[in-house]
Amino acid sequence: MSDLLAxxxxxxxxxxxxxxxxAAPLVGxxxxxxxxxxxxxxxxHVALAGVAVGILTGSMPVFTxxxxxxAxxxxxxxxxxxxxxxxxxxxxxxxxxxxALGVVLISKSTASSSNLTGYLFGAILTTSRTDxxxxxxxxxxxxxVTWVLRHRFFAVANDEEYARAVGLPVMGYNIALSVLTAVxxxxxxxxxxxxxxxxxxxxxxxxxxxxxxxxxxxxxxxxLIGLASSVSxxxxxxxxxxxxxxxxxxxxxxxxxxxxxxxxxVTRARRAAHDRAERHEHxxxxxxxxxxxxxxxxxxxxxxxxxxxxxxxHYDEHDAQAHPAPQDTQEVSR
Amino acid sequence: MRVNAxxxxxxxxxxxxxxxxxxxDGVTLSQGPGEVIxxxxxxxxxxTTLVKGLLGLSEHLGGExxxxxxxxxxxxxxxxxxxxxxxxxxxxxxxxxxxxxxEIGRLPLRPWWRPANATDSAVVDEAxxxxxxRDREREDVAALSGGQQRRVLIARALAAQxxxxxxxxxxxxxxxxxxxxxAQVLATLAARGTSMLIVTHELAALRDVVTRIVCMDxxxxxxxxxxxxxxxxxxxxxxGGGHHHGSPGSVGRSDGLAAIVTDTLPSRExxx
Ligand SMILES: [Zn+2]
Ligand SMILES: [Zn+2]
Ligand SMILES: [Zn+2]
Ligand SMILES: [Zn+2]
Numbered sequence: 001m002s003d004l005l006a007x008x009x010x011x012x013x014x015x016x017x018x019x020x021x022x023a024a025p026l027v028g029x030x031x032x033x034x035x036x037x038x039x040x041x042x043x044x045h046v047a048l049a050g051v052a053v054g055i056l057t058g059s060m061p062v063f064t065x066x067x068x069x070x071a072x073x074x075x076x077x078x079x080x081x082x083x084x085x086x087x088x089x090x091x092x093x094x095x096x097x098x099x100a101l102g103v104v105l106i107s108k109s110t111a112s113s114s115n116l117t118g119y120l121f122g123a124i125l126t127t128s129r130t131d132x133x134x135x136x137x138x139x140x141x142x143x144x145v146t147w148v149l150r151h152r153f154f155a156v157a158n159d160e161e162y163a164r165a166v167g168l169p170v171m172g173y174n175i176a177l178s179v180l181t182a183v184x185x186x187x188x189x190x191x192x193x194x195x196x197x198x199x200x201x202x203x204x205x206x207x208x209x210x211x212x213x214x215x216x217x218x219x220x221x222x223x224l225i226g227l228a229s230s231v232s233x234x235x236x237x238x239x240x241x242x243x244x245x246x247x248x249x250x251x252x253x254x255x256x257x258x259x260x261x262x263x264x265x266v267t268r269a270r271r272a273a274h275d276r277a278e279r280h281e282h283x284x285x286x287x288x289x290x291x292x293x294x295x296x297x298x299x300x301x302x303x304x305x306x307x308x309x310x311x312x313x314h315y316d317e318h319d320a321q322a323h324p325a326p327q328d329t330q331e332v333s334r
Numbered sequence: 335m336r337v338n339a340x341x342x343x344x345x346x347x348x349x350x351x352x353x354x355x356x357x358x359d360g361v362t363l364s365q366g367p368g369e370v371i372x373x374x375x376x377x378x379x380x381x382t383t384l385v386k387g388l389l390g391l392s393e394h395l396g397g398e399x400x401x402x403x404x405x406x407x408x409x410x411x412x413x414x415x416x417x418x419x420x421x422x423x424x425x426x427x428x429x430x431x432x433x434x435x436x437e438i439g440r441l442p443l444r445p446w447w448r449p450a451n452a453t454d455s456a457v458v459d460e461a462x463x464x465x466x467x468r469d470r471e472r473e474d475v476a477a478l479s480g481g482q483q484r485r486v487l488i489a490r491a492l493a494a495q496x497x498x499x500x501x502x503x504x505x506x507x508x509x510x511x512x513x514x515x516x517a518q519v520l521a522t523l524a525a526r527g528t529s530m531l532i533v534t535h536e537l538a539a540l541r542d543v544v545t546r547i548v549c550m551d552x553x554x555x556x557x558x559x560x561x562x563x564x565x566x567x568x569x570x571x572x573x574g575g576g577h578h579h580g581s582p583g584s585v586g587r588s589d590g591l592a593a594i595v596t597d598t599l600p601s602r603e604x605x606x
Contacts, residue, residue, distance in 0.1 A: 158430065158435065212429050214430065214472070310473070
């Protein structure tokens with residue numbers, strides 16, 4: 001590891017991996033919530049046209065890609081806001097028009113095909129220092145803005161009609177999220193690649209959904225898993241001499257598969273051990289008359305000699321084994 | 335409550351609709367503080383469009399509409415109207431706890447850069463208590479029953495400390511046992527002086543809560559009066575029933591309300 005860090009380009013690559021690994025799943029969480037998981041992919045297609053224009057005109061492909069991607073992101077929201085059924089077709093024209101234009105333009109330039117592959121699938125080890133600095137600044141901005149606005153993005157994605165009724169600027173937040181997606185796509189294009197970045201935005205979130213019980217904790221888990229996949233992917237790609245993007249995404253998918261198998265087993269075991277109170281029409285509450293016993297992070301109610309704990313939409317029989325022994329003295333033996 | 339306070343909601347020959355199509359036409363109505371109005375009517379009669387018009391979700395096409403004395407177009411203090419939309423299920427695309435959904439209700443009250451503080455969290459506690467879901471605050475909303483999810487949405491609206499609750503079909507699709515619990519929650523709110531406008535077609539569940547009934551048909555109001563008069567004169571829209579209208583008269587608060595309200599809930603913070 002220390003020999004890795006001694007390499008200048010490797011230090012850069014790892015910094016980029018950390019930032020992309022954090023930013024992509026954080027922004028992706030709200031795309032998953034809005035059921036727009038694949039929108040980043042479409043924006044990535046359009047960004048390729050921007051890359052091509054940059055290469056052809058000899059300007060920095062990062063900036064031309066950023067302009068193209070942000071324009072596409074605003075376009076996506078404007079098209080969605082019209083609410084027309086033809087919206088899907090408009091998006092398809094925009095996305096595939098973007099990638100087609102990109103491929104055609106790059107073929108007219110002197111850039112080699114390996115250069116194109118670098119943008120499509122990631123080539124962190126060949127990225128210039130200036131690019132890394134630009135990416136780093138953008139990634140920090142994306143993470144910061146998303147973090148500050150996370151409650152509002154959550155509210156708007158959760159119930160757009162309610163958000164509008166209480167006066168939240170729904171369109172503004174939707175465009176902001178879309179632009180953050182575009183910036184994330186461009187920031188990640190050298191690490192993961194335009195065709196693979198959506199995987200890093202979505203898959204860590206899919207994994208996080210399996211292990212979290214709240215949106216808050218799922219955000220934390222997704223960022224952690226994204227970060228781990230991204231950093232370990234860059235290191236693995238150095239030793240295995242594989243492209244960084246594909247390696248990162250394979251690691252993220254591997255994590256997802258392992259976690260889903262384990263969580264499936266855990267859920268099954270829990271369900272089997274789970275003792276549900278039979279037919280329970282009565283609703284316990286602070287004033288229902290049954291004694292409440294708060295302990296171990298939940299409340300039990302003493303009900304005809306049983307201890308009932310609220311769970312999902314029903315009540316459970318208190319499980320003396322699953323809960324640590326409470327501090328109180330009313331422990332009922334079962 | 336100030337004397338001579340303007341009505342919470344006042345409509346004068348108001349029309350609402352979508353894309354120039356009038357769904358609600360020429361409705362005159364006003365709701366005073368403390369009133370609990372049931373807005374009845376068959377499907378397509380315009381009840382939901384009317385309510386959405388007040389929230390800026392359908393278009394205001396004519397007539398005068400004022401909220402708390404301010405004309406609708408100039409009204410920007412939207413969190414004063416607590417909206418409880420009709421939802422059969424809460425989105426399950428990602429995990430969200432009951433508390434996280436209720437916390438959304440606080441957002442419109444603070445600028446985007448300010449994080450939640452102790453007051454926000456205390457008000458959320460209070461809203462969860464009011465609907466009896468504090469002990470399930472960490473559950474995934476998607477795991478709750480339909481009736482419990484409806485109560486989550488009521489708590490979300492209460493978290494904004496609104497001056498009037500506007501509910502769209504709160505009891506639709508909820509089983510009888512849960513309807514009873516919902517009615518109890520609404521009765522408790524009513525006893526605390528919460529004003530409510532409840533769109534519903536199941537008056538039975540809410541009979542003891544409402545103080546006034548407004549009935550719509552074909553985009554017009556065809557009855558406005560006390561529950562007693564409604565019983566007497568308005569055979570409503572039951573099949574085969576004639577359309578006799580009792581004279582809209584004095585408002586008689588139904589008995590039985592006091593009997594239902596036994597909970598001692600924390601008092602709602604006074605709004606000035
Ligand atoms: Zn009880
Ligand atoms: Zn019980
Ligand atoms: Zn259970
Ligand atoms: Zn317990």
